[in-house]
Amino acid sequence: MPIGSRRRRAAAAVGGNVPFEQLPYQCFQEARKVLQADREEKVRLIDVERQRIARLEAQEPFPGTPAQKQLRLQSMRKHVEYLKVQADINDPMVKKIFEDGKGDMSKPVYRHLADRKWRSYRRLLIMQRIIQMNVVPDLLPHIDPVIDLSISFRGKTAHPGDFVESTLSEEAPILKIQPFDRGERLVTIAVVDPDVPVAEEDTFKHRCHFLACNVRISPTSPMVKLADLDQESQVVHSWLPPFAQKGTPYHRLAVFVLQQPGLERVDLEVANSKAAQRDGFYLRGFATRHRLAPTGVGLFRTQWDEGTAGVMHRAGVEGADIEFKRKRIEPMPYKRKDGSRFR
Amino acid sequence: MLLPRIAPSFRAASNSASRAARSPCSACTASTRPTTTAQRPRSPPILNFVRNAHHKSEGRANGPKQGPGKRLGAKKTGEQYVIPGNIIFRQRGTQWHPGENVGIGRDHTIFALEPGYVKYYRNPDLHPKRRYIGVVLQRNDVLPRPPNATRHRRLGMIAVPRIDPDTTAISELESDALAGIPSLPTAHEAVSSGTATDPSLSKTSTYAALQPREHYRAANWEIGRAPDRAAESGTGPERQRVSPHKFVKKDRFAALKARKARAAKIAEKRGAMGQRGPKGKDKKKRRRGR
Numbered sequence: 001m002p003i004g005s006r007r008r009r010a011a012a013a014v015g016g017n018v019p020f021e022q023l024p025y026q027c028f029q030e031a032r033k034v035l036q037a038d039r040e041e042k043v044r045l046i047d048v049e050r051q052r053i054a055r056l057e058a059q060e061p062f063p064g065t066p067a068q069k070q071l072r073l074q075s076m077r078k079h080v081e082y083l084k085v086q087a088d089i090n091d092p093m094v095k096k097i098f099e100d101g102k103g104d105m106s107k108p109v110y111r112h113l114a115d116r117k118w119r120s121y122r123r124l125l126i127m128q129r130i131i132q133m134n135v136v137p138d139l140l141p142h143i144d145p146v147i148d149l150s151i152s153f154r155g156k157t158a159h160p161g162d163f164v165e166s167t168l169s170e171e172a173p174i175l176k177i178q179p180f181d182r183g184e185r186l187v188t189i190a191v192v193d194p195d196v197p198v199a200e201e202d203t204f205k206h207r208c209h210f211l212a213c214n215v216r217i218s219p220t221s222p223m224v225k226l227a228d229l230d231q232e233s234q235v236v237h238s239w240l241p242p243f244a245q246k247g248t249p250y251h252r253l254a255v256f257v258l259q260q261p262g263l264e265r266v267d268l269e270v271a272n273s274k275a276a277q278r279d280g281f282y283l284r285g286f287a288t289r290h291r292l293a294p295t296g297v298g299l300f301r302t303q304w305d306e307g308t309a310g311v312m313h314r315a316g317v318e319g320a321d322i323e324f325k326r327k328r329i330e331p332m333p334y335k336r337k338d339g340s341r342f343r
Numbered sequence: 344m345l346l347p348r349i350a351p352s353f354r355a356a357s358n359s360a361s362r363a364a365r366s367p368c369s370a371c372t373a374s375t376r377p378t379t380t381a382q383r384p385r386s387p388p389i390l391n392f393v394r395n396a397h398h399k400s401e402g403r404a405n406g407p408k409q410g411p412g413k414r415l416g417a418k419k420t421g422e423q424y425v426i427p428g429n430i431i432f433r434q435r436g437t438q439w440h441p442g443e444n445v446g447i448g449r450d451h452t453i454f455a456l457e458p459g460y461v462k463y464y465r466n467p468d469l470h471p472k473r474r475y476i477g478v479v480l481q482r483n484d485v486l487p488r489p490p491n492a493t494r495h496r497r498l499g500m501i502a503v504p505r506i507d508p509d510t511t512a513i514s515e516l517e518s519d520a521l522a523g524i525p526s527l528p529t530a531h532e533a534v535s536s537g538t539a540t541d542p543s544l545s546k547t548s549t550y551a552a553l554q555p556r557e558h559y560r561a562a563n564w565e566i567g568r569a570p571d572r573a574a575e576s577g578t579g580p581e582r583q584r585v586s587p588h589k590f591v592k593k594d595r596f597a598a599l600k601a602r603k604a605r606a607a608k609i610a611e612k613r614g615a616m617g618q619r620g621p622k623g624k625d626k627k628k629r630r631r632g633r
Contacts, residue, residue, distance in 0.1 A: 134494060141491035199502040246505055323505040324498075329426050329458055 020093060035090050042087035049080050084108040105219040108182070115180035118148045129161040129299050135254045138194050139206070139283050140294055147257055147296035148178040158300040163250070164242070167307035169300075170314070172210065172226035172239035177217050177257055177296060184218040186260040188292055189226070192283050193242060195251040197324060208281035209253065211236040213266035213290075236271050237278055241311050242302040247324035250303045257296030258287055266290050421463050422482065425455040431476055442466070442477030443486060457497060462486040 004012070007024045018024070021032065053076050056062075062069045088094050088109040097103055103110030123145060130136050136143055151158045153168045177187065191210040198205050212234045215224055229235050244251045260266060276286055287294065312320040419431045432439050432453040441447040442464065444457040455461070459478040466475055466487040477486045480497055488495075554560055591597065 137491040138493055197498050197500060197502075199498065199500065202498050204496050204498060247500065321505050322502045324500040325503050327499050327501050329499075332424075332426055332429070 020096070035092075038090065039087050042083050046080055046083045046087070049076060049083065052076060053080070081108055085112045089113075105178075105222075111180045111182075111219055114148075114178070118178075118180070122148060126160045126297060126299065130254070130297055133161060133252055133299065133301075135194075135252060135297070135299055139192055139254050140256070140287065141284065143294045143297055145294075145296050146180070148176070148180075149255065149257055149296040149298040150176045150178075151255060151298045151300060152176075158298075160299050162300050164253075164300045164302055165307060166241065166243055166302060166305055166311045169253075169302060170241045170311050175224045175226065175255070175257075175298075176222050177224055178222040179217060179219050179295075182219070184216055184263075186213075186263055186265065187215050187217055187295070188213045188258045188260060188266060188290070189215055189224070190256045190258065190283055190286070191239075192254050192256070192281060193251050194254070195244075195249065196279070197245065197248050199324070202327075205279065206281050206283070207240075208237050208276070208278045209240045209242055210238070211271070211276070211281075213260070213268065213271055233268070236268060236276065240278065240317075241315050243308050243312050243315075243317065244303045245319055245322055245324060246304040246308075248304070250301045253300050253302060255298035255300075256283065256294055258292035259295045261291050261293070419461045421461055423461050424459070425461055425478060426458045427456055429455045431455060431461055431478075438474070439463075439476045440470075440473045442475035443488075444478040444480075445476055457499075460484075 005025075007026070011018055011024050023029075053073060056069070056073060056076070085108050088107075089112070094103075094109055094113075098110055098113045103113065105111055105114065126145065126149075130143070151173045153164060153173045154171060156168065158164050158173070175189065177189075179185070189210065189212045190208065193207045193209055194204065196205045196207045210226060212226070212229050213236060214234050215229065217224065226239055231238070242251065242253050271286075271290065275282075275289070286292070309320040312318075413433075413435075415433045415435065417432050419425055419429065425431060430452055431445065434451050434453070437447070437451050439453055441453055442462075444455065444459060446454050446456050448454060453476050455478050457478055457480065459480045460482045462477045462479055462484075464475050464477060464486045465473070468487070468490055469475075475486070479486060480495055484495065552559065552562070554562070
């Protein structure tokens with residue numbers, strides 16, 4: 001006896017070539033009708049809202065301040081975006097395409113689904129790591145990531161906080177900077193090591209391993225190969241391989257994506273001023289000076305391994321022949337007690 | 344009021360008297376008792392219900408006595424200099440919580456983790472009620488720090504020359520980098536880095552491979568073969584082949600030959616000893632030797 005309903009058997013007899021929307025299941029088709037009616041309703045609402053926006057824009061003597069008008073327009077546009085997502089979010093085909101990873105990031109619904117997925121795990125993970133490892137507040141006072149940033153070295157993904165071998169991180173990584181809102185933007189990418197030991201001052205300093213400004217990204221073109229950025233118009237400090245001298249505690253390498261205001265370009269002459277030298281680079285000051293808003297963050301770590309000496313030698317960095325050892329802390333002298341109390 | 348209570352005793356006495364015939368052991372007491380109760384005067388009896396003073400010896404009523412003092416409390420005052428491991432506060436429970444550069448022990452003892460100055464403080468941003476103890480690196484630092492301020496850290500290390508700055512290793516790595524592939528040390532490298540020091544083993548070490556504990560060296564069987572190989576190549580001394588004949592358990596003739604040979608060898612040895620003369624041996628052993 002064949003398995004399934006009469007319709008299912010009929011479909012199986014036809015073969016696997018039946019389109020998803022035309023599957024001959026009665027309940028399925030009835031459900032699709034409901035969803036289609038809902039979608040038509042949402043599309044109608046979008047039209048209505050757009051007409052309202054057009055009318056409000058055209059309304060010349062607006063009863064209120066221009067700022068109030070802008071605020072209203074902004075909220076109406078936001079509502080249109082919401083309706084666009086709602087029109088498609090219940091479509092089973094949309095769900096299937098997104099789960100197959102073939103979602104078109106130029107469409108609001110796929111951006112919405114991707115954002116939701118990122119916030120459900122990956123964003124929580126990176127937030128946990130940057131708080132545990134004190135990236136915030138050591139490098140920046142505060143960050144609220146809205147961009148998904150993933151780092152990969154030679155095709156290997158470095159998960160947040162991973163130890164990356166020095167030979168692997170010798171080449172500049174490829175970043176996937178995935179925004180979830182519409183449009184292009186210019187960003188500054190900075191890779192900073194806040195754990196550079198300074199033995200003379202008995203403290204740690206920061207070092208910039210990479211700095212590039214005016215990098216154009218959009219939801220549909222998220223891949224940024226750091227080695228391929230333009231040396232004249234974008235790169236301030238080219239990739240310096242991360243290294244940790246022997247004996248030092250692990251080095252955190254924080255990757256920051258900072259959004260530039262509007263589509264303003266950062267002047268590289270200014271960016272490459274004395275304050276933004278590699279050694280003693282302080283991201284707080286840099287971000288404030290250029291009015292950069294931190295929107296994405298990534299983290300990996302490095303420590304001394306067999307390859308580090310070679311990496312340092314090839315990068316022309318001195319200090320591979322130095323090892324760090326714990327400084328002896330002098331014990332406190334015993335307080336000499338009054339002898340007369342002893343008897 | 345008393346009379347009804349006496350009456351049962353009468354009843355009991357009469358009952359026991361009747362029972363006395365059956366139980367001879369209690370007969371004497373049973374016979375005396377009715378007579379004594381009969382002699383009691385009829386005047387109202389004196390009620391002496393006395394409640395003796397007593398005191399429970401155990402339990403909650405007698406609270407715990409003053410035990411020995413546990414020497415709790417502050418061991419270091421505010422702003423006092425401490426080094427790592429110094430105990431700052433001993434307590435039961437967390438009267439004080441560990442703050443910056445400070446640890447807490449199994450018995451909630453607060454101790455220093457960095458050399459510095461002790462600070463007692465509260466941090467309403469962290470917790471509205473808790474009191475904290477911290478250690479600052481500079482005496483004039485203030486705790487709590489402003490929210491989102493950078494941490495103050497001390498390196499606490501000194502730079503010394505690295506023990507084995509292997510320059511050859513760097514050049515090898517460099518040559519590998521030209522090929523674009525960082526490679527594991529090969530057997531040849533493992534040899535050159537001093538795994539096989541004996542020159543006679545140089546041939547063996549060409550077989551060096553990754554051993555179970557993740558190091559490169561020749562396998563044990565290779566090392567065992569080394570003298571043979573040296574003899575073959577003429578570099579080492581002539582070597583007898585070990586156990587050329589297979590041991591057969593049933594071959595008793597071979598066993599007899601071996602035993603005789605062993606005995607002869609021993610006898611020869613003893614003879615030699617006898618010639619040299621016994622040195623510090625007792626008579627018995629000397630006699631046996633001859």
